[in-house]
Amino acid sequence: MTLFGIRPEQGVRLTNIFATPWHMTDGAEAASAGERPRLGRPETYFTGSATPQVLHKLALDHHKIEFESWDRPLASARLWLFAVPSTQIVAVLTLDVEDELADTVDLLEDCFYADLKIDGRSLEEVAAELAGGTGGFFPERHQLAFSSQLPPETSDDLVQRVIYRGDLPEREEFSTITYPSELNRRPETTAAVGPYVSVLCGQPKYVEDGIFLSAVQGVASAARLREIRSVAYQAVEAFRGRDRGWQDTRERRRSLESLTDQLGDLELDLSYSVEATADLGMMVPSLRVAGYHDALYSTMGLVGKAENVARMLERLARAIRAELTSIESLERRADEDRRLRWTVAVGFVSTVAIPVTLVLTFFGVNAREVDVRVSMFAGQYWGIYGLTVAVVAVGVGLLLGLYLRQRHEMRRDRR
Secondary structure: OOOOOOOOOOOEEEEEEEEEEEEOOOOOOOOOHHHOOOOOOOHHHHOOOOOOEEEEEEEEOHHHEEEOOOOOOOOEEEEEEEEOOOOEEEEEEEEEEOOOHHHHHHHHHHHHOOOEEEOOEEHHHHHHHHHOOOOOOOOOEEEEEEEOOOOOOOHHHHHHHHHOOOOOOOOHHHOOOEOOOHHHOOOOOEEEEOOOEEEEEOOOHHHHHHHHHHHHHHHHHHHHHHHHHHHHHHHHHHHOOHHHHHOOHHHHHHHHHHHHHHHHHHHHHHHHHHHHHHOHHHOOOOHHHHHHHHHHHHHHOHHHHHHHHHHHHHHHHHHHHHHHHHHHHHHHHHHHHHHHHHHHHHHHHHHHHHHHHHHHHHHHOOOOOOOOOOOOOOHHHHHHHHHHHHHHHHHHHHHHHHHHHHHHHHHHHHO
16 A cells, blocks of 8 residues: 555556745644655654654545546546645646546646646646635656556667656757666666656565655755745845945944844755755655755755755855944944043033133133223123133034044945
8 A cells, every 4th residue: 555545557656746835833733643654664754753744644536537638537636735844835737537647648737837727727727725825836847657667678768758757859968868877777667767756666565655755855845945035135136235325334233134044044944954964864764765866866856956955145244244243343433532522511601611610710710900990891802702702612513523533434434
């Protein structure tokens, strides 16, 4: 018994895996043990928290499914929702057909683009209702074609036709198809991995389920990688924001610190949702399943893409740190200018207090030069008053000029 039931010995099972924008909520629970994979002896390693788990299963009436090009009957159809460790939800459509593998090219084409109706509704609508979310599928998707043993004399041509979903002339030296060695070691087995379609023929049932879980994780990781890359571009736009010239250093520092926290979350998500899932062999001691997983990630280019995104995040983080250093320099200079203005202000107050005190003291002295019959506002005292006002004006002008010069320098440095 496999995860999707027993596959017909002479038929074909097409498993279509779609990435979605939905995430598992905190209250959601995995399906019962009866709906979990049957993976033989490696099952213990697959059923932990670090592997995809079944959320929902929906049996479809295969008589009510209409395709764009395919016009033959189906044997059965099911819709599944899986949750990966990063809480992403992946939709899976499994179809059983009692036909030869070579005759399923049109069906693969329709399923890849989700060109089908289930009782008059699109596949995305049915999956969204089952998940309790909104929106359609993401571009990331992969198809698995499981079949019985292929004739050796026609296996290569048939694999090429199914993976490329067409029967066109081709040159083998330019093919992107990968053949995992362990899955092709036996004469009766065939395994070929392409970026969007994998063909598995004559494989044991528990190996098929293990390969399926590997493909689910690969599709989810590819979708999460694209999301991280998109958020990184948004962070770059925020870093280059047009309003940065109108922000003071405090507001700019707060915005950069927020970007730094966001980049830290993205790097952690990249590490655990994409990079950590690339090495299945560390968790599952199965050469055939691990070999398929490595071939899938290599064919999809996930490792190289993850390294590129990691470099993007690292360089953006360096740019943010450089601007934060510049802002710290501006803030230190502003503090120094503020201390200088306070020093000048204190000195100015002391300087002004001295002549004022002397003038007031002069009028309070009981001396011959002070005529009590003459008002202190008499014209004969205007000279000393003018001198005092001149000292005060010089001090005010000094403070104002120092302040304007420092403001000009701050605006110039900010630009």
